[in-house]
Amino acid sequence: MHLKPHDGARFLGNGFNGEHRDGARRLEPESTPARAPVSQLDLARMIERASRRFLDYLRLELTKLGVDDISPSQVMVLFTIGSGEIAVRDLLDRGHYVGSNASYNLKQLVESGYLERGASSRDRRLARISLSPKGQLLVERLRLLDETSQFGQGLDIDLDADLQTTHDTLRRLEQWWGDALRYGGILLASCTSYSFIVQDLVSSLT
């Protein structure tokens, strides 16, 4: 499953990025002796990694369920659709997908029987996508797994709170990045920012 064989034990010791992380102790809200603040980039890196891991994990679960006609990210599309009918456009918004790409996945999902599609009668441009029974079943099975897996294990305290904070913070980041995107990047600070950069650029070239 595209994990190299020697991926075994050495998992704890990955020193992140050399300069500003030292082993990420297990969340002790107060005891930490002032570690360098986490930046967007750090987080983005974390997000990338977690993302990859999750997809692999999901693929594993699918295999274990004997499901092999759908890809992990297509499963995510199913979850994004949720119960009920939605238009493709809504799906795009919910998941921040690119249209043509979503279309590609949707077609496959319909072909493999996870989705049903019909046109709205009021506006026949609207696609009205919804999970088929097969799709619902898969989603339910995975949700069940999800609920069952208490990955707080013996870990001390309110994981729930942390999950919530994480969720909200990610949303915030997403929002920020989205805003930057549509306003054309680094909002207010841009002027000063760029003058700095030019300085840096110049000095770096000497």
Place this chain on the structure above:
Amino acid sequence: MHLKPHDGARFLGNGFNGEHRDGARRLEPESTPARAPVSQLDLARMIERASRRFLDYLRLELTKLGVDDISPSQVMVLFTIGSGEIAVRDLLDRGHYVGSNASYNLKQLVESGYLERGASSRDRRLARISLSPKGQLLVERLRLLDETSQFGQGLDIDLDADLQTTHDTLRRLEQWWGDALRYGGILLASCTSYSFIVQDLVSSLT
């Protein structure tokens, strides 16, 4: 930049997944009247979205810097490498990349002059990758942008703490998923879990 034209205003109203989210108020640690707990799947979905957004954002920043010979995810590779030399294997561990894929990116990064590579003398299998001056410059420029952009804006309180929590929690999730991966999925609860699922499956088919 692969954002559809109508991606403009409707950004606030995307109701997540219908059943258990209502608009994600701006992190008020205490005031929230008990919202449904966030699950792994929810988070994973959030991570996916944020991930996409970030990559788009990064692409934009690159464009603005006039850099067009490197892809956003390749930039992330640069960051993962950080300063100093590392072996490819270490890079794989740090970023959870798949070998052949990393190799592909590394080759391009060397070709486009962002990386330097040499073989270690002790073990000539080891690759010893490091940023070239060009690579360092890019990384610096982006770091600077990153530091400059205060995306806490006027927002109330300790964003830093939240970022930290998010980071740690993501790491935890990543760890969990990774463990599940190498131990073969849902650790302890698997037995009960699966019996439930079979029940579900059966009842769903009647």
Place this chain on the structure above:
DNA sequence: TGCTTTATTTCAAATTTTGAAACAGTTCAT
């Protein structure tokens, strides 16, 4: 009716990801 807009899909090209195999260098037991 014609023109403009919105929703969605199609298509071909470009990029990325994969798995399997090939390579090359090390180690270790003999």
Place this chain on the structure above:
DNA sequence: ATGAACTGTTTCAAAATTTGAAATAAAGCA
């Protein structure tokens, strides 16, 4: 030393995904 077994990394071709630019098709409106 010799060769079997192993580790680190790359290559390669096939598969999957992503992209952007049309194409389609249905509304909406002047």
